[in-house]
Amino acid sequence: EAGVAQSPRYKIIEKRQSVAFWCNPISGHATLYWYQQILGQGPKLLIQFQNNGVVDDSQLPKDRFSAERLKGVDSTLKIQPAKLEDSAVYLCASSLDWQRAQYFGPGTRLTVT
Amino acid sequence: AQSVAQPEDQVNVAEGNPLTVKCTYSVSGNPYLFWYVQYPNRGLQFLLKYITGDNLVKGSYGFEAEFNKSQTSFHLKKPSALVSDSALYFCAVRRWTDKLIFGTGTRLQVFP
Numbered sequence: 001e002a003g004v005a006q007s008p009r010y011k012i013i014e015k016r017q018s019v020a021f022w023c024n025p026i027s028g029h030a031t032l033y034w035y036q037q038i039l040g041q042g043p044k045l046l047i048q049f050q051n052n053g054v055v056d057d058s059q060l061p062k063d064r065f066s067a068e069r070l071k072g073v074d075s076t077l078k079i080q081p082a083k084l085e086d087s088a089v090y091l092c093a094s095s096l097d098w099q100r101a102q103y104f105g106p107g108t109r110l111t112v113t
Numbered sequence: 114a115q116s117v118a119q120p121e122d123q124v125n126v127a128e129g130n131p132l133t134v135k136c137t138y139s140v141s142g143n144p145y146l147f148w149y150v151q152y153p154n155r156g157l158q159f160l161l162k163y164i165t166g167d168n169l170v171k172g173s174y175g176f177e178a179e180f181n182k183s184q185t186s187f188h189l190k191k192p193s194a195l196v197s198d199s200a201l202y203f204c205a206v207r208r209w210t211d212k213l214i215f216g217t218g219t220r221l222q223v224f225p
Contacts, residue, residue, distance in 0.1 A: 006156075041217055041218075042218055105156050
């Protein structure tokens with residue numbers, strides 16, 4: 001069974017630029033999550049999708065972050081404009097449903113200079 | 114509000130010895146508890162979970178965890194550590210439909 005795929009693996013941008021991350025979940029997984037993991041901290045949920053609907057985006061900085069999950073499969077997370085404090089690893093995870101364990105992708109390491 | 118604490122930043126253990134990585138939680142109602150492991154430059158891997166039932170939960174790679182409701186703890190254990198177990202371990206908790214809350218992680222170092 002293929003795991004959660006993410007791209008790119010690494011990205012370096014200057015502040016005020018924009019960036020987008022892509023995630024392809026495990027086939028059949030209805031629930032998709034985006035997490036932000038700052039160095040030395042545990043992952044923090046940014047947004048949770050159930051199929052293509054948003055379940056929880058309470059911790060998403062909506063003035064600069066946006067996410068979508070078209071057709072209930074792939075998802076993209078965008079940051080525009082980026083700030084220095086956005087430097088982190090962005091993890092995508094998926095699960096069969098919200099009750100099951102989450103399976104994580106390798107993450108995208110973002111550096112904002 | 115839900116929270117989880119991992120009181121040790123790092124745990125050092127000799128190969129072959131038993132290991133314990135500690136986790137305590139705070140949540141109103143029944144907790145759903147998880148352990149994940151993170152290897153360098155890789156995403157988190159699911160180890161085990163407690164939802165209900167037997168307090169001793171067995172997971173991947175020989176790990177197990179014991180749910181203790183009175184002490185609000187969910188410590189991760191393994192009878193005999195391997196050098197390859199060296200990694201960053203995260204405890205996480207959620208309540209029913211709430212979001213998963215992760216601890217700050219504990220780095221396990223197993224010495225040969």
